[in-house]
Amino acid sequence: MTVPVCARATARAASRSVVCQAIRPATRTASLSNKVLNQSRAISSYGYTQSKALVYSKYGEPQDVLSLHGHSISPVAGTSVVVRMLVAPINPADVNQIQGVYPSKPELTTSLGTSEPSAVGGNEGVGEVISIGSGVKSLSKGDWVIMKHTSQGTWRTHLEIDESKLLKIDNKDGLTPLQVGTVSVNPCTAYRMLLDSAKWDFRGGEWFIQNGANSGVGRAAIQLGKEWGFKSINVIRGREDKEAEQELKQELLDLGATQVVTEEELQGRGMKDQIKEWTNGGREQVKVGLNCVGGKPATALAKFLSPGASMVTYGAMSKQPVMLPASLLIFKEISFSGFWVSKWSDRYPDQKKQTVEDVLRLTREGKFKDIPVQECKWGWKTGLETLQAAVQGTLGGFRAGKGVFVFEET
Numbered sequence: 001m002t003v004p005v006c007a008r009a010t011a012r013a014a015s016r017s018v019v020c021q022a023i024r025p026a027t028r029t030a031s032l033s034n035k036v037l038n039q040s041r042a043i044s045s046y047g048y049t050q051s052k053a054l055v056y057s058k059y060g061e062p063q064d065v066l067s068l069h070g071h072s073i074s075p076v077a078g079t080s081v082v083v084r085m086l087v088a089p090i091n092p093a094d095v096n097q098i099q100g101v102y103p104s105k106p107e108l109t110t111s112l113g114t115s116e117p118s119a120v121g122g123n124e125g126v127g128e129v130i131s132i133g134s135g136v137k138s139l140s141k142g143d144w145v146i147m148k149h150t151s152q153g154t155w156r157t158h159l160e161i162d163e164s165k166l167l168k169i170d171n172k173d174g175l176t177p178l179q180v181g182t183v184s185v186n187p188c189t190a191y192r193m194l195l196d197s198a199k200w201d202f203r204g205g206e207w208f209i210q211n212g213a214n215s216g217v218g219r220a221a222i223q224l225g226k227e228w229g230f231k232s233i234n235v236i237r238g239r240e241d242k243e244a245e246q247e248l249k250q251e252l253l254d255l256g257a258t259q260v261v262t263e264e265e266l267q268g269r270g271m272k273d274q275i276k277e278w279t280n281g282g283r284e285q286v287k288v289g290l291n292c293v294g295g296k297p298a299t300a301l302a303k304f305l306s307p308g309a310s311m312v313t314y315g316a317m318s319k320q321p322v323m324l325p326a327s328l329l330i331f332k333e334i335s336f337s338g339f340w341v342s343k344w345s346d347r348y349p350d351q352k353k354q355t356v357e358d359v360l361r362l363t364r365e366g367k368f369k370d371i372p373v374q375e376c377k378w379g380w381k382t383g384l385e386t387l388q389a390a391v392q393g394t395l396g397g398f399r400a401g402k403g404v405f406v407f408e409e410t
């Protein structure tokens with residue numbers, strides 16, 4: 001029996017110089033492409049903020065469609081605020097969105113003064129509130145904020161946005177922008193999938209199994225699982241360099257993984273007996289499977305789930321459909337579902353706030369470690385090519401870390 005992913009996929013953010021009078025915009029947010037792109041940086045004495053954004057007006061590969069757009073943000077009024085971005089990650093879904101193959105598509109508009117209707121890339125990140133309108137109640141200057149919803153366009157130095165679309169970080173003590181700027185997608189996904197997919201007794205004798213275990217989500221699941229007393233079987237893709245493979249395995253074990261195996265090892269002969277041994281002769285149940293790969297790796301993973309378990313698909317990195325033996329559904333009564341953090345955030349805003357706060361609490365307590373990242377510094381003079389290159393490599397695989405834009409004084 002073949003169950004395509006789509007059929008199973010249930011719903012589930014220089015010098016200080018001047019903005020001269022000559023470039024004061026006529027509209028609230030006007031395009032100033034050449035002037036803004038060439039000047040060093042500026043918040044003028046008139047309260048205009050200069051911003052640069054990575055925008056696209058048609059779908060395609062990031063290096064073909066992304067452009068750097070400079071514009072000016074007028075002094076804010078009403079319930080609007082201006083946010084200066086601090087960190088914005090580059091997630092696989094951001095690239096899929098630019099390619100036009102992601103289900104949620106941001107609205108293309110000319111609100112930033114682009115010649116063609118366009119959208120700003122990026123869905124996640126943290127920023128600092130630098131100015132507020134007179135009607136703003138929930139935010140003050142200096143607050144750190146993340147986006148309540150996706151598709152707000154976080155790959156830009158500054159944005160004007162209504163306070164209702166932002167989630168304030170109530171306690172930023174002891175936290176870095178990187179930690180806060182990467183909390184809302186991967187950690188929240190791992191947190192909800194693990195916790196909500198099974199009835200756990202939290203007594204230490206329960207397991208979950210996952211592929212893509214070295215991904216951002218996978219690393220989050222390992223650490224949360226350890227915190228909640230779940231043991232884990234973590235599947236990674238083997239490396240040609242066996243030393244590098246061993247180092248990766250050790251890295252995940254150090255994070256709290258119970259066992260780490262390669263796809264090859266999982267699909268090899270002895271694994272059934274091996275897992276039986278790890279799980280105390282099968283008396284400890286493998287209650288949840290997390291799949292972000294699809295194809296054969298997903299089928300292999302499903303076979304090691306205990307009767308009555310749940311497998312949650314949240315990604316399709318191999319671009320292959322999920323294929324399942326009918327016996328897993330009929331005789332083992334395994335449930336298969338999907339999870340989408342965007343839908344979950346929209347549906348359960350309060351739960352999102354609690355989840356974010358809980359992960360940040362664990363981070364503060366040293367129980368949730370930073371993900372490995374490849375930083376792309378974004379200063380006022382950073383060129384389009386640098387920014388495009390950082391985005392382009394995202395889906396390449398075998399990466400040393402997740403790409404993140406780290407905004408310098410802009």
Ligand SMILES: NC(=O)c1ccc[n+]([C@@H]2O[C@H](COP(=O)([O-])OP(=O)(O)OC[C@H]3O[C@@H](n4cnc5c(N)ncnc54)[C@H](OP(=O)(O)O)[C@@H]3O)[C@@H](O)[C@H]2O)c1
Nearest residue numbers: 189212215216217237292314315317318339340341397398
């Ligand atoms: N549904 C949701 O709400 C949700 C939320 C967050 C993330 N996701 C999805 O979860 C997945 C992981 O996201 P992330 O941000 O955690 O990723 P990430 O940190 O960028 O890591 C990417 C992961 O994908 C693996 N990978 C790359 N190309 C692959 C291929 N061709 N076949 C198999 N594995 C491959 C990488 O393994 P190697 O190191 O071996 O290349 C790595 O484990 C993505 O599919 C993403 O879209 C979904």
